[in-house]
Amino acid sequence: xxxxxxxxxxxxxxxxxxxxxxxxxxxxxxxxxxxxxxxxxxxxxxxxxxxxxxxxxxxxxxxxxxxxxxxxxxxxxxxxxxxxxxxxxxxxxxxxxxxxxxxxxxxxxxxxxxxxxxxxxxxxxxxxxxxxxxxxxxxxxxxxxxxxxxxxxxxxxxxxxxxxxxxxxxxxxxxxxxxxxxxxxxxxxxxxxxxxxxxxxxxxxxxxxxxxxxxxxxxxxxxxxxxxxxxxxxxx
Numbered sequence: 001x002x003x004x005x006x007x008x009x010x011x012x013x014x015x016x017x018x019x020x021x022x023x024x025x026x027x028x029x030x031x032x033x034x035x036x037x038x039x040x041x042x043x044x045x046x047x048x049x050x051x052x053x054x055x056x057x058x059x060x061x062x063x064x065x066x067x068x069x070x071x072x073x074x075x076x077x078x079x080x081x082x083x084x085x086x087x088x089x090x091x092x093x094x095x096x097x098x099x100x101x102x103x104x105x106x107x108x109x110x111x112x113x114x115x116x117x118x119x120x121x122x123x124x125x126x127x128x129x130x131x132x133x134x135x136x137x138x139x140x141x142x143x144x145x146x147x148x149x150x151x152x153x154x155x156x157x158x159x160x161x162x163x164x165x166x167x168x169x170x171x172x173x174x175x176x177x178x179x180x181x182x183x184x185x186x187x188x189x190x191x192x193x194x195x196x197x198x199x200x201x202x203x204x205x206x207x208x209x210x211x212x213x214x215x216x217x218x219x220x221x222x223x224x225x226x227x228x229x230x231x232x233x234x235x236x
Contacts (some may be wrong), residue, residue, distance in 0.1 A: 002070070004156070006116075014055075016115070018181040019220075020213070020216070021217060021220055021227075022199070022216075022220055022227065022230050023227070023230060023231060024235075025029075025235030026044050026235045026236070027039065027212045027213065027236065028212045028215070028216035028217075028218075029233075029236075030235060030236035031216040031219065031220060032212070032215060032216050032219060033232065033236065034229065034230060034233055035216075035219040035220060035222075035223045035226055035229070035230075036219055037050070038223050039222055039223060041170065041218055042059050043222055044106050044219075047215055047218035048215060048220070049213050050082075050108075050209075051202075051204075051215055051218070052204045052208065053082045053204040054082050054083075054084045054204050054205075054206045054210075054211075054214070055082045055083055055084060055199060055202055055204060055205055055206070056081050056084060056085070056205050056206050056207070056214065057081075057149065057150050057202060057205055057208070058081075058124075058150075058151055058152075058195070058198050058199050058202065059083060059084075059085045059086070059087060059124070059129060059151075059152045059153075059156060060074070060078065060083065060086055060087065060152060060154070060191065060195070061086075061087040061089065061120055061124065061131075061154050061155070061166065062086070062150055062155050062156065063086070063089050063117060063151070063155065063156050063157060063162050063166050064089055064090065064091045064157045064224075065088065065090070065155075065157060065158070065187075066093075066104070066159065067158055067159050068155060069188075069216075070150075070158060070186070070187050070188045071088075073188035073191070073192070074086065074155070074187070074188050074191045074192075075109050075111065077188070077191050077192040077195050078109050078191075078195060079108050079109050080192075080235050081195045081196055081198075081199040082199055082204065083109070083195060083199065084109065084110055084206060084210070084214075085109070085110045085111075085112055085114045086109055086110070086111050086112070087113075087114060087120055087123075087124065087152075088111060088112070088113050088114065089113075089114050089115075089117050089119075089120050089166070090113060091157075097164060105161070107221055108214075108218075116165075117163050117165035117166045117169075118165050120166065121165060121166055121169035123215070124152050124232075127150070127167070128149075128150045129150045129151065129152035130149070130150060130151055130152065130168060130171065130172060131152050131154050131166065131169050131170035131171070131172070132148065132152065132153055132154060132172040132173060132174050132175070133152055133154045133162055133166070133170035133173045133174070134153060134154060134155055134156070134173070134174055134175075134176075134190055134194060135162075135175060135184065136175055137173075137175060138173035138174040138175035139172065139173050139174070139175075140172055140173065140174040140175070141174070141175070141177060142174065142176060142177075142193060142194055142196075142197035142198075143197055144174070145174060145194065145197050145198035146197065146198060146199075146200050146201055147204065148172070148198075151198050153174070153191070153194055153195070153198065154166050154170050154228065155187050155191055156165075156174075156187070157188070158187055159195060162179065164169050170192055170225075174194060176190055176193050176194065199212045212229075
């Protein structure tokens, strides 16, 4: 069965990105005012607490990922460690994640797609990120990532690694030290290890506008038939 035929595989167009999941005309503030009274206070608090710990100072870019299970596992790790945005340079086939692996994390993380590696590198550089290539012979150890002010981990394709453009754009490299006979780890395993190290000790730092956008999105995801409720109300 191909990925397109797998009901658990979600294509890029079905992921949230930074676009709101509600109809045009609605502001995050309007969505909050409409949907917040329909959620329990405990749920509101849980969403707020998670958002307060989210990070804009750590991100990652996947260079031409292939396996939707790896993509899903990386998105799930990003969610687990509070990384709000994941950047992707897709292959000719569309980027996809397996929802059975992501287990809902794909709806909490912004997945940003770039047409080319050069576009991704320029975008991340403009945001002040230092690109750190992941490599078995990388110079940095995981614990050193927390000292990089704004860090973007670069993960390559499962078969041919990081492409030349992103490799050249990354002034730093990092490795996961290993003691056994294995020469490398699965890309999603490496991502989990390195994201934990890069995010360790960092306080949440999302701008207020992003916090409100994500809180509105959290309410939209939590309220049954939220889209229908908003459609029956006046946008605000």
